[in-house]
Amino acid sequence: MATQHATKTRQFPTRIDLPAEKRERLCEMLNSHLADTFDLMSQTKQAHWNVKGKDFYQLHLLFDEIAEELEDFIDLIAERCTSLGGYATGTVRMAAEGSSLPEYPVDAVNGMDHIEALVERFSLYAARIRQAIDDADKLDDRTTADLFTEISRDVDKRLWFLEAHIQDAE
Numbered sequence: 237m238a239t240q241h242a243t244k245t246r247q248f249p250t251r252i253d254l255p256a257e258k259r260e261r262l263c264e265m266l267n268s269h270l271a272d273t274f275d276l277m278s279q280t281k282q283a284h285w286n287v288k289g290k291d292f293y294q295l296h297l298l299f300d301e302i303a304e305e306l307e308d309f310i311d312l313i314a315e316r317c318t319s320l321g322g323y324a325t326g327t328v329r330m331a332a333e334g335s336s337l338p339e340y341p342v343d344a345v346n347g348m349d350h351i352e353a354l355v356e357r358f359s360l361y362a363a364r365i366r367q368a369i370d371d372a373d374k375l376d377d378r379t380t381a382d383l384f385t386e387i388s389r390d391v392d393k394r395l396w397f398l399e400a401h402i403q404d405a406e
C-alpha cells in the first residue's frame with residue numbers, strides 16, 4: 237500500500253552524521269526487524285500461556301523470560317530507527333503486516349510442540365538478524381550493526397536454550 241510505504245520511509249530532520257538515503261534504507265530495514273521481533277515476542281507469549289504437559293512450569297517460565305528479552309529488543313530497534321530520523325512502525329497491526337515469520341500453530345499443546353514451533357521461528361529470526369549485521373555494515377552504520385550483533389548473540393543463546401530440549405532425542 238502506497239501510504240504505508242510513505243509512512244515507513246518518512247524521515248525527520250536530524251544532524252546525525254549519516255547520509256539521508258542510507259538512513260532511509262537503515263530505517264526500512266530496522267522496521268522490518270521490528271515487525272519480526274514484535275511477532276516473535278507475541279508468539280513466545282502465546283507459548284507461555286498455552287503450554288501444557290509434565291514440563292509445564294519450567295517451560296511457562298522460560299517462555300516468559302525469552303519474551304521479556306524480545307520486548308527489550310523491540311525497544312532497541314524502534315529507538316534506533318527514530319534516532320536515525322525515521323518513523324518507527326511499531327503497532328501490533330503493523331507488525332502483523334510486516335513480519336516475515338510464519339503464524340504460530342494453533343494445534344501446539346504439549347511442551348515439545350511449543351519447543352519445535354519456537355525453534356523453527358527462532359532459527360529463521362536468528363538468520364535474518366545475522367544478515368542484518370552485514371546489511372547495516374554495508375550501509376556504513378556500525379552502530380546499528382553493533383545493535384544487531386548484540387541481539388544476535390542473545391538470540392543464538394536462546395535458540396540453544398530451546399534446542400537443548402530436543403537435542404538428546406536426535
Ligand SMILES: [Fe+2]
Nearest residue numbers: 284285296300
Ligand atoms: Fe504470564
